[in-house]
Amino acid sequence: MLKSPEFKRMNQSLDRRNFLTKTSLGLGAIALGSLFGNSVFGKVTGANGHEAPAATLEEEILRAIPHFAPKAKRVVYLFMSGGPSQFETFDYKPKLTNMFGQPLPDSVRQGQRLTSMSANQSILPIAPSVYKFSQHGETQTWISELLPHTAQVVDDLCIIKSIHSEAINHDPAITFFQTGTQLPGRPSIGSWISYGLGTDNKNLPSFIVLVSKNAVKDQPLYARLWGNGFLPSEHQGVQFRAGKDPVLFLDNPQGYDGEDRKEMLGYLSKLNKLQNEPYGDPEVQARITQYEMAYRMQTSVPEVMDTTGEPSEVFDLYGPDSRDPGTYAANCILARKLLEKDVKFVQLYHQGWDHHGGLPAGIKKQCKDTDQPTAALIKDLKRRGLLEDTLVIWGGEFGRTVYSQGKLQPNDYGRDHHPRCFTMWMAGAGVKPGISYGETDDFSYNVVKNPVHVHDFQATLMHIMGIDHERLTFKFQGRRFRLTDVQGNVVRDILT
Amino acid sequence: MVLDIPTFLGHLHPVIVHLPIGFLLLAVIFEFLSYFKKYKELKTAVSLTLLLGFVSATLACLFGYLLSLGGNYDAQILANHKVGGIILAGISGLLFLVTTAPLNKIVSAYRRHYTVICLFLLLVVSYTGHLGGLLTHGVNYLSLNIISEGVANKPVSVEEARLFEDVVQPLLNKKCAQCHREGKMKGELSVQTYGGLMNGGKSKSVIIGGNLDKSELYKRITLDPSNDKHMPPDGKTPLTQGEIGILKWWIEKGMAGKGEKITDLKDIGEIKPLVANFLGFGAALKSDEMIPQIDNKVNSEIPLNFNIGFIDSLRNHGLVVRVMMHNPVMLDITLPAGSKFIPNSIKTDLKAVAKNVIWLNLSGNGLTENDLDFLPKMTNLEKLRLEKNPVTDKVTNLLLGLSHLEALNLNETKITGFCLEKLKQMPGLKRVYSWHTPEK
Numbered sequence: 001m002l003k004s005p006e007f008k009r010m011n012q013s014l015d016r017r018n019f020l021t022k023t024s025l026g027l028g029a030i031a032l033g034s035l036f037g038n039s040v041f042g043k044v045t046g047a048n049g050h051e052a053p054a055a056t057l058e059e060e061i062l063r064a065i066p067h068f069a070p071k072a073k074r075v076v077y078l079f080m081s082g083g084p085s086q087f088e089t090f091d092y093k094p095k096l097t098n099m100f101g102q103p104l105p106d107s108v109r110q111g112q113r114l115t116s117m118s119a120n121q122s123i124l125p126i127a128p129s130v131y132k133f134s135q136h137g138e139t140q141t142w143i144s145e146l147l148p149h150t151a152q153v154v155d156d157l158c159i160i161k162s163i164h165s166e167a168i169n170h171d172p173a174i175t176f177f178q179t180g181t182q183l184p185g186r187p188s189i190g191s192w193i194s195y196g197l198g199t200d201n202k203n204l205p206s207f208i209v210l211v212s213k214n215a216v217k218d219q220p221l222y223a224r225l226w227g228n229g230f231l232p233s234e235h236q237g238v239q240f241r242a243g244k245d246p247v248l249f250l251d252n253p254q255g256y257d258g259e260d261r262k263e264m265l266g267y268l269s270k271l272n273k274l275q276n277e278p279y280g281d282p283e284v285q286a287r288i289t290q291y292e293m294a295y296r297m298q299t300s301v302p303e304v305m306d307t308t309g310e311p312s313e314v315f316d317l318y319g320p321d322s323r324d325p326g327t328y329a330a331n332c333i334l335a336r337k338l339l340e341k342d343v344k345f346v347q348l349y350h351q352g353w354d355h356h357g358g359l360p361a362g363i364k365k366q367c368k369d370t371d372q373p374t375a376a377l378i379k380d381l382k383r384r385g386l387l388e389d390t391l392v393i394w395g396g397e398f399g400r401t402v403y404s405q406g407k408l409q410p411n412d413y414g415r416d417h418h419p420r421c422f423t424m425w426m427a428g429a430g431v432k433p434g435i436s437y438g439e440t441d442d443f444s445y446n447v448v449k450n451p452v453h454v455h456d457f458q459a460t461l462m463h464i465m466g467i468d469h470e471r472l473t474f475k476f477q478g479r480r481f482r483l484t485d486v487q488g489n490v491v492r493d494i495l496t
Numbered sequence: 497m498v499l500d501i502p503t504f505l506g507h508l509h510p511v512i513v514h515l516p517i518g519f520l521l522l523a524v525i526f527e528f529l530s531y532f533k534k535y536k537e538l539k540t541a542v543s544l545t546l547l548l549g550f551v552s553a554t555l556a557c558l559f560g561y562l563l564s565l566g567g568n569y570d571a572q573i574l575a576n577h578k579v580g581g582i583i584l585a586g587i588s589g590l591l592f593l594v595t596t597a598p599l600n601k602i603v604s605a606y607r608r609h610y611t612v613i614c615l616f617l618l619l620v621v622s623y624t625g626h627l628g629g630l631l632t633h634g635v636n637y638l639s640l641n642i643i644s645e646g647v648a649n650k651p652v653s654v655e656e657a658r659l660f661e662d663v664v665q666p667l668l669n670k671k672c673a674q675c676h677r678e679g680k681m682k683g684e685l686s687v688q689t690y691g692g693l694m695n696g697g698k699s700k701s702v703i704i705g706g707n708l709d710k711s712e713l714y715k716r717i718t719l720d721p722s723n724d725k726h727m728p729p730d731g732k733t734p735l736t737q738g739e740i741g742i743l744k745w746w747i748e749k750g751m752a753g754k755g756e757k758i759t760d761l762k763d764i765g766e767i768k769p770l771v772a773n774f775l776g777f778g779a780a781l782k783s784d785e786m787i788p789q790i791d792n793k794v795n796s797e798i799p800l801n802f803n804i805g806f807i808d809s810l811r812n813h814g815l816v817v818r819v820m821m822h823n824p825v826m827l828d829i830t831l832p833a834g835s836k837f838i839p840n841s842i843k844t845d846l847k848a849v850a851k852n853v854i855w856l857n858l859s860g861n862g863l864t865e866n867d868l869d870f871l872p873k874m875t876n877l878e879k880l881r882l883e884k885n886p887v888t889d890k891v892t893n894l895l896l897g898l899s900h901l902e903a904l905n906l907n908e909t910k911i912t913g914f915c916l917e918k919l920k921q922m923p924g925l926k927r928v929y930s931w932h933t934p935e936k
Contacts, residue, residue, distance in 0.1 A: 466821075
């Protein structure tokens with residue numbers, strides 16, 4: 001059976017030499033020969049042949065990337081998990097003020113579905129934001145008083161108010177955002193990017209995930225959200241632990257020079273290769289790659305984690321939480337440091353935005369925890385010139401309803417899930433700064449102008465990275481899959 | 497539609513039909529040659545050749561009838577073709593018959609008459625064959641007028657070309673009209689004229705301006721080739737990506753361009769190279785480039801020929817080289833931080849690829865302006881990162897010639913206001929970063 005053509009082809013396609021060939025014109029010059037140290041001008045790693053015939057269509061697809069000149073070379077995606085309300089943040093709806101407590105008109109809802117949490121309510125009372133809005137920046141953009149720091153960088157943001165999703169509950173919605181499908185099992189955006197573009201820093205994973213420790217864990221996050229799905233395993237997001245030691249067991253014990261471990265890893269690698277030759281199991285290949293990566297991370301991770309070199313001015317910029325490793329603010333600093341090291345895709349998750357009840361108090365805390373660090377990240381990247389080629393994304397998996405879930409009180413209310421319109425923003429490379437795109441109706445219930453579907457957002461993100469979302473595919477179970485499935489249009493209006 | 501056996505046999509008509517032509521022609525040639533002494537033995541071969549011609553002609557008639565059941569052919573031509581075929585089979589059968597045992601004695605007495613009848617047979621073959629040709633290739637196929645007209649009206653440049661008349665119509669004629677035309681009308685559609693297209697076919701209107709999704713024609717040519725409904729069907733030359741691109745654009749723009757020149761239309765950026773390629777102007781494009789690209793704003797000064805060996809060479813020296821685009825090759829090169837200096841071997845390579853370097857990152861390397869003599873050669877550079885290097889104001893002169901430079905990072909360098917003032921002379925330079933410099 002192992003002699004069958006399928007296995008032969010798989011063997012070929014995952015053959016190390018072929019892999020090198022593939023990457024010789026692609027982005028990642030993955031010097032696999034450099035497991036044990038690599039001086040910059042040191043030894044010449046194996047000569048890579050170029051223009052060798054591609055063994056598979058997959059290789060040809062990769063070789064054609066980038067499809068057009070990229071605007072960004074890195075992405076930092078600040079995922080606000082739980083569904084932040086657009087009413088208290090970016091989508092200013094002044095007409096609601098006079099409609100306090102009135103039932104949501106049927107003409108607005110048009111019979112659209114609600115979650116089971118509020119579908120049986122006898123009345124859907126309109127709940128205007130208790131927080132005030134004012135205009136900021138040269139663009140005079142309306143921003144909530146909860147986001148005073150974000151308001152300072154508003155001229156750098158491209159605010160999309162018309163994003164809409166298909167899923168109405170957390171798990172499918174967040175899976176949809178991350179993988180393009182509501183069902184689990186597909187690769188995450190970061191994995192697609194890593195697979196398509198390779199790495200610019202072979203000492204760090206190209207897709208790194210940071211989850212805030214200082215958030216209300218009202219809705220769970222799961223590793224499959226940054227999973228590689230059916231893509232080769234080395235493209236899965238690597239989650240750094242929230243805390244002082246983001247990757248465990250990197251330090252050598254005192255008095256140990258690591259020589260025999262180096263030797264042990266050498267033999268292990270040989271064993272793995274021995275195993276890989278007859279079986280051609282991609283997981284063995286992934287394991288080899290991961291061991292090599294782990295070894296290099298022993299030096300690269302402590303270096304990037306070391307914040308002693310950061311002046312106190314930086315901590316002041318990111319806010320008081322930033323000195324406490326694992327908080328959102330500290331993760332923002334870490335993200336900047338990873339981006340400085342050319343890590344391709346950094347994704348931060350901050351939970352706790354699921355305010356079915358007690359929204360005014362809940363969202364105030366969320367904004368306090370995230371507003372200053374988020375704005376600081378923009379400012380910091382900008383002054384360092386990194387916003388030139390870094391794309392920053394902020395957003396959740398859906399928005400929230402205009403009506404109150406549960407009892408509406410003058411100063412307290414809740415909001416249910418609302419996928420039909422909500423707000424996200426992008427900033428930095430490739431997107432127009434200081435614009436608002438798309439419009440919602442007076443109830444922020446339906447999109448009235450320039451709708452942006454989740455697939456459109458994903459297509460645009462890929463486009464900014466130089467990838468045509470229709471042409472990056474991977475064959476699995478007999479079908480070629482892509483991040484945007486069979487949909488998605490690049491939102492050209494927001495591109496520079 | 498399931499292909500049943502009669503239809504299948506019908507499809508064999510075009511194959512089998514050439515046999516009687518060959519056999520009967522040969523029989524007539526043999527008949528003539530047998531008058532010469534040298535070839536007089538051929539007379540005996542005429543009989544057998546005629547028999548073969550008769551059998552194959554009969555089969556061709558039969559299969560031809562089956563084929564005629566399935567297609568929308570011009571009735572008059574078809575009827576004539578049918579009668580011609582039957583007469584042909586009949587005459588060849590008779591001619592064979594008179595060469596057989598009891599009759600051959602009579603024939604030898606009227607040898608000249610026999611030869612004349614053979615000549616008549618030749619005429620019938622030509623006539624019937626010609627009608628068959630008209631049915632498959634169209635009445636205009638063999639017309640000198642049309643052919644010379646096509647050459648004469650060929651536009652001299654892309655600018656002169658009319659979108660419908662010179663591009664879309666010839667394209668459809670070339671790829672679709674063999675079946676979808678007056679006289680054949682497969683699927684009741686003719687693409688030969690604008691009117692024919694508008695009349696549509698079996699599936700009603702085939703093209704709806706501005707609505708690709710509802711345009712049956714576009715749907716059919718872009719289906720998966722394995723799909724039964726894909727056009728052109730198996731065996732016919734499929735449309736190229738470029739041709740599909742032209743039709744797509746034409747439909748999207750509401751089928752504009754009846755008589756309009758291409759240059760009169762808006763947003764012709766993406767269509768122009770495709771049309772040029774279709775009309776045979778300029779070098780042929782690679783299939784990659786046929787797909788209309790969203791970004792066409794590529795700096796034309798970037799050289800098109802590029803030796804990718806330099807990429808390997810730079811990578812082997814430890815530099816990170818990212819290919820930002822393949823055609824032309826645009827590079828993003830990073831010198832890993834902490835390199836202290838740039839050896840001459842690297843400088844040589846950098847100079848060799850200088851015009852293809854679009855982004856360059858030299859940050860954090862302890863470099864001074866003396867290390868950067870290659871910079872003025874990188875005239876297509878758009879983003880340059882020099883931060884965290886002890887470069888001074890002297891670097892300014894290396895930069896002033898970089899007309900495409902958009903963003904310049906001089907954070908944490910030793911430059912002063914003098915340099916910044918000078919940089920203002922560069923009209924293309926949009927963003928300069930000078931955080932943590934003596935200037936501030």
